[in-house]
Amino acid sequence: MLVSATHEMTVANDGMIETFTRTREISRAEVIREICHHLAPYQNGDQPIVGDTVIAKDLTIDSLAIMDMVMELEDRFDVSIPMSVIAEIHTVNELADTILDLSARG
Amino acid sequence: MGLFDRHAGLLEAYRDVRTTGYDPFQIRMERVLSPTEAIINGKKTLLVGTNNYFGLTFDPSCMDAAIEAIRAEGTGTTGSRIANGSYSEHVALEKEIAAFYGKKHCMVFTTGYQANLGVISTLAGPDDFLLIDADSHASIYDACKMTQAEVVRFKHNDPGSLEARLRRLGDKPGNRVVVLEGIYSMLGDSAPLRAFVDVCKKHGAYVLVDEAHSLGALGEHGRGLCESTGVIDDCHFIVGTFSKTLGAIGGYCVSDDPDFDILRVTVRAYMFTASLPPSIVASVRQALRVVQARPELRTQLWANVATLYDGLKARGFTLGPEHGPVVGVHLPDRMTAIGFWRAMLDAGIYVNVAVPPATPNGVSLLRCSLCAVHTREQLEHMVEVMTGIGRQFGVLPAQPELRVAGAR
Ligand SMILES: Cc1ncc(COP(=O)(O)O)c(C=O)c1O
Numbered sequence: 001m002l003v004s005a006t007h008e009m010t011v012a013n014d015g016m017i018e019t020f021t022r023t024r025e026i027s028r029a030e031v032i033r034e035i036c037h038h039l040a041p042y043q044n045g046d047q048p049i050v051g052d053t054v055i056a057k058d059l060t061i062d063s064l065a066i067m068d069m070v071m072e073l074e075d076r077f078d079v080s081i082p083m084s085v086i087a088e089i090h091t092v093n094e095l096a097d098t099i100l101d102l103s104a105r106g
Numbered sequence: 107m108g109l110f111d112r113h114a115g116l117l118e119a120y121r122d123v124r125t126t127g128y129d130p131f132q133i134r135m136e137r138v139l140s141p142t143e144a145i146i147n148g149k150k151t152l153l154v155g156t157n158n159y160f161g162l163t164f165d166p167s168c169m170d171a172a173i174e175a176i177r178a179e180g181t182g183t184t185g186s187r188i189a190n191g192s193y194s195e196h197v198a199l200e201k202e203i204a205a206f207y208g209k210k211h212c213m214v215f216t217t218g219y220q221a222n223l224g225v226i227s228t229l230a231g232p233d234d235f236l237l238i239d240a241d242s243h244a245s246i247y248d249a250c251k252m253t254q255a256e257v258v259r260f261k262h263n264d265p266g267s268l269e270a271r272l273r274r275l276g277d278k279p280g281n282r283v284v285v286l287e288g289i290y291s292m293l294g295d296s297a298p299l300r301a302f303v304d305v306c307k308k309h310g311a312y313v314l315v316d317e318a319h320s321l322g323a324l325g326e327h328g329r330g331l332c333e334s335t336g337v338i339d340d341c342h343f344i345v346g347t348f349s350k351t352l353g354a355i356g357g358y359c360v361s362d363d364p365d366f367d368i369l370r371v372t373v374r375a376y377m378f379t380a381s382l383p384p385s386i387v388a389s390v391r392q393a394l395r396v397v398q399a400r401p402e403l404r405t406q407l408w409a410n411v412a413t414l415y416d417g418l419k420a421r422g423f424t425l426g427p428e429h430g431p432v433v434g435v436h437l438p439d440r441m442t443a444i445g446f447w448r449a450m451l452d453a454g455i456y457v458n459v460a461v462p463p464a465t466p467n468g469v470s471l472l473r474c475s476l477c478a479v480h481t482r483e484q485l486e487h488m489v490e491v492m493t494g495i496g497r498q499f500g501v502l503p504a505q506p507e508l509r510v511a512g513a514r
Contacts, residue, residue, distance in 0.1 A: 064463055071240065071261060080274045082256040 031096040038069045051093040079103050123444050130459045141477055154474045155458040159431050160322055160403045161479035162353035168389040175388035182383040195387040203358050211366040214358050216379050218347025219245040221357030224375030230255035233280040241290055241466040265301040272309035282311035288320030288331035292465055294430025299335040314343040322351035323431045328397045352393040354386045406478040417489035422502045435472040443470035449495045455488055
């Protein structure tokens, strides 16, 4: 329901949406779903993409495309992930936790 | 694991490239004849991939200046400016570049790569923030590896994307340094600099612009995008290179910041490498005079851009988004790009081939760079040649569309 509430706020008050999106809690499942959605084009055969998938190794994605995907996720969840932090992320789970962590610190 | 094992993927790609016959990364210019022609593989070849935007590499006044300087001061400085001192010519060149931009300070580096590497990595320190365009040049990315600042990328040429990232920093302490380029080196597109500057002002961020490909090409006096968009005063740091329009080698950074000179004793890429030799400094000083005295070179450059860009576009090629001294021709994949490149070389035309990971968004490109002294005939010929190869490679429709004059 939070999502539809956000839409109403957009109409009602443009200024409030920022505060609202930032304080809105995002669920881990939602973040993982979004990451998997971005990674789907790089799936290796029919090996499923799961939390433990090592992004740079188990998939066909190159480092530049990873950074571009991160930029999309940053905007989707309204966080910024420094490049040095990206370099330390290996798995889908680690990426999700980084996003959740940064989002909570908002 | 062997030392080279981790490059296995790259080695394989490189082997693919070489199966086409020539190796694009080991091209030999057997003899350079002029800014636009060289002997390659024993054959006279048209050069359309050398960043020699004004054709000044063979300008007689620049060559004479260099020769005189060698006779007067020798071939090299044999050390850095910190160790061996500055020659009067280094200081004069810095004064002239500063005056060219109307800025108070200038530092000259041995290459543009080192200017970016040294200045960017040093300006932003621990607790600061560096925000870079996603399509930034390798020298900017390498600076980011050396800095202690937090680095965040924003979407290419997207001021809204930068603003979102500045906003997210909220009231965290620390300087914000935003790094942009005047004209991007792969696709020849220029930054919406004014919009970027507005965003930076709003968020109190410093602006650094690399005018490597726009020096000479843009602005009424050739100062670059900062001039053509009227924001020189809002650009805190302007970086550039002598290796393109000015036809030599070296880099610079100008600024009005009163403490700018502290960089001379903090930037390692300035302190620990030999300074430019007298001949280079002399030819660059002269080239800068030529840029200011001969605005017609800029006019000719853009006329040539139009001939090539519009000609290729009309034939159905997919190009970079706008006219620029660099014209990027999109090809479907790496092997087509390399095959196309080689076919052009066989036909006597040299351009650059750019393939992932050196390109944005994984695109494969033929990267053409124009020169003010290309002739219209040379470029029209090039469009014809590329159209033929394009059909042969299935990049353009095999049959030219029949356009029957007066039909119906
Ligand atoms: C955007 C940009 N910045 C900097 C450089 C480095 O210039 P230099 O050749 O002087 O090292 C280049 C050229 O390679 C460039 O394209």
